[in-house]
Structures are given as C-alpha cells and as structure tokens.
Amino acid sequence: MELRMTTTFPDVSINTERLVLRPYEEADIPAFVEMMNDELVTAWTTVPRPYTRAHAEEWVRAIAPAERTEGRGIVLAVTEFLTQRLVGTVHLYDTDWRVRTTEVAYVTAPWARGEGYATESVLATAQWLFRDRGFERLQLRTAADNTASQQVAQKIGCISEGVLRNAWIARGLTESGEWTDLRTDLIVWGLLPEDLEGVADQMAEAGYSSYTDWS
Numbered sequence: 001m002e003l004r005m006t007t008t009f010p011d012v013s014i015n016t017e018r019l020v021l022r023p024y025e026e027a028d029i030p031a032f033v034e035m036m037n038d039e040l041v042t043a044w045t046t047v048p049r050p051y052t053r054a055h056a057e058e059w060v061r062a063i064a065p066a067e068r069t070e071g072r073g074i075v076l077a078v079t080e081f082l083t084q085r086l087v088g089t090v091h092l093y094d095t096d097w098r099v100r101t102t103e104v105a106y107v108t109a110p111w112a113r114g115e116g117y118a119t120e121s122v123l124a125t126a127q128w129l130f131r132d133r134g135f136e137r138l139q140l141r142t143a144a145d146n147t148a149s150q151q152v153a154q155k156i157g158c159i160s161e162g163v164l165r166n167a168w169i170a171r172g173l174t175e176s177g178e179w180t181d182l183r184t185d186l187i188v189w190g191l192l193p194e195d196l197e198g199v200a201d202q203m204a205e206a207g208y209s210s211y212t213d214w215s
Contacts, residue, residue, distance in 0.1 A: 007097050009074040009133070016124050019117065021076040021090060023068075024060040028077055031086040032056045035109040042179065043171050044146050045107065049179060067093065073102055078121045080112075087112035090125050101137040102129070106152070118148075123156045123199065130193040140189040143170050150187065157199040158189035 014021040024032070035041065036051035048055055064075035073095045078088035088108040095102040104125065108118045129135045140158060142149040153160075164186040172182045 006133075007071045009068050009092070009095075011068065012074070012128070014076065014124050014128050015081070016120055018081055019087070019121055019124070020079050020081050020084075021121055021124065022079065024064050024075065024077045026060065028086050029053065029056045029060055031109070032060065032077075032089075035086065035088075035107065038110045039173070040110070040148075041107055044143055044149070045105075046169075049171075067091070071095065071097065076121075076125070078108075078117060087115075087117050088121060090121050092125070092129070099137075100135045101139065102135065103139045103141070105140075106149075118152045119155045122152060123196075126156060126191055126196065130196065136192065138191040140191070141168075141186045142189065143168055144185040144187060145170070150189075153189040153191075156191065157195040158191045159195060161188045161190045163187055 011023060013023075030053075033051060033053055033056045036047050036056070037049075041047060042049050066072075068074045073092035075092075076090045077086055078090060079086055086109060088106060091105045092102045093105065104122060106118050106122055126138050129138060140149075140153050141164070142153060144163075166183055167186045168184050170182045170184045171179050174180050
C-alpha cells in the first residue's frame with residue numbers, strides 16, 4: 001500500500017544496453033538547444049521557434065525538475081551509454097496518482113534518428129513505470145501525419161484507441177520558408193502492462209534492448 005501513497009517519481013536513472021535515461025544536466029544545454037531547433041521538432045511540438053539558450057536553461061534548471069518535484073511527471077534526458085551524448089528526451093506528464101496513469105511524449109535528436117532510440121527509450125520507461133512504479137496505463141497522442149511517432153507507439157505494443165478530431169495545431173513551412181499553423185487530428189494510443197507481454201522479446205530479436213536496471 002505504500003506504493004499507492006506515492007505522489008512523485010523518484011530521482012531515477014534507467015539503463016538499457018545502449019542508453020542511459022537520466023535527469024537533465026547543465027552540460028546538456030548546448031545539445032538540447034540544437035535538438036529543439038530541428039525542423040521536425042518544430043513541426044510536431046509546441047516549442048518556441050527559434051529555441052534559444054535561455055529557453056534551454058529554464059527547462060534544465062527549473063521546468064524539468066519541477067515536473068518531478070511537483071508530482072506532474074518526470075523528464076529524462078536520453079543519452080548514449082558509450083558516448084554520453086544527448087540523443088533525445090522522454091517526458092511523462094499529466095500523471096494521475098490515484099488512477100496510476102500518465103502520458104508520454106518523446107523527441108529524438110536529428111543526429112540520432114534511424115537507430116531505434118525513441119522506441120528503446122520509451123519501452124524502457126514503460127517497463128519501469130509498470131514493473132517498478134505500479135502504474136496501470138500509459139497514454140500517447142500522435143498527430144495524424146506524424147508517422148514516425150506512430151511507428152514508435154506500434155513497436156512498443158500500444159493499441160490505437162481512437163481519434164480526437166481537429167484537436168491539435170502542428171506547424172508547417174510555407175513556400176516562402178515561413179512557419180504556419182496547421183490544424184490536425186490526434187490519434188490516441190494506450191499501453192497497459194499486459195500489452196508489453198512478448199514485446200521485449202520481439203524487440204530483442206529486431207536488435208533493440210529493453211531496460212536492464214535503474215537506480
């Protein structure tokens with residue numbers, strides 16, 4: 001019953017064979033600025049454009065830590081185990097501690113795409129969330145045209161549960177090179193503990209690795 005009374009996530013690091021998911025550090029700021037200025041990140045998220053060092057400093061020093069300490073969720077920097085370079089981020093938010101549910105968002109750095117890092121990091125987070133923290137549901141929402149994010153959801157075993165029509169504003173580049181708002185549908189995905197059965201084995205066969213431990 002002690003688990004049920006928890007209202008914040010621990011200050012945790014999650015390890016896989018290739019990745020370390022940990023809290024953001026000051027040293028991550030330059031790479032984080034570069035990652036968040038990528039055009040795909042601009043298109044599918046609500047981050048400011050341009051994304052400045054001041055934005056990153058506020059994120060690393062205040063916003064991300066507060067997500068955990070104030071009980072809303074947790075923000076993890078995704079780094080390569082061997083090189084320690086930043087390759088992405090995983091963000092749990094809108095956490096309901098009574099119902100034991102939360103939502104996940106993720107970003108992959110442009111220099112790390114094609115390696116399966118988003119799938120690996122989100123799967124590891126889900127396994128930790130269900131097995132160690134006793135959660136019962138993880139939710140994702142992906143823009144209708146964001147096929148890369150949808151593939152991540154499918155690979156980790158998420159079930160498509162419906163469409164929220166006209167529920168999001170994405171951004172696109174005009175012919176003149178200006179960013180413009182574009183209304184779009186959102187696909188809702190749900191992941192339950194039983195949905196992970198067999199997923200880790202399938203991922204291992206495909207060359208991915210799930211989490212090995214946490215601290």
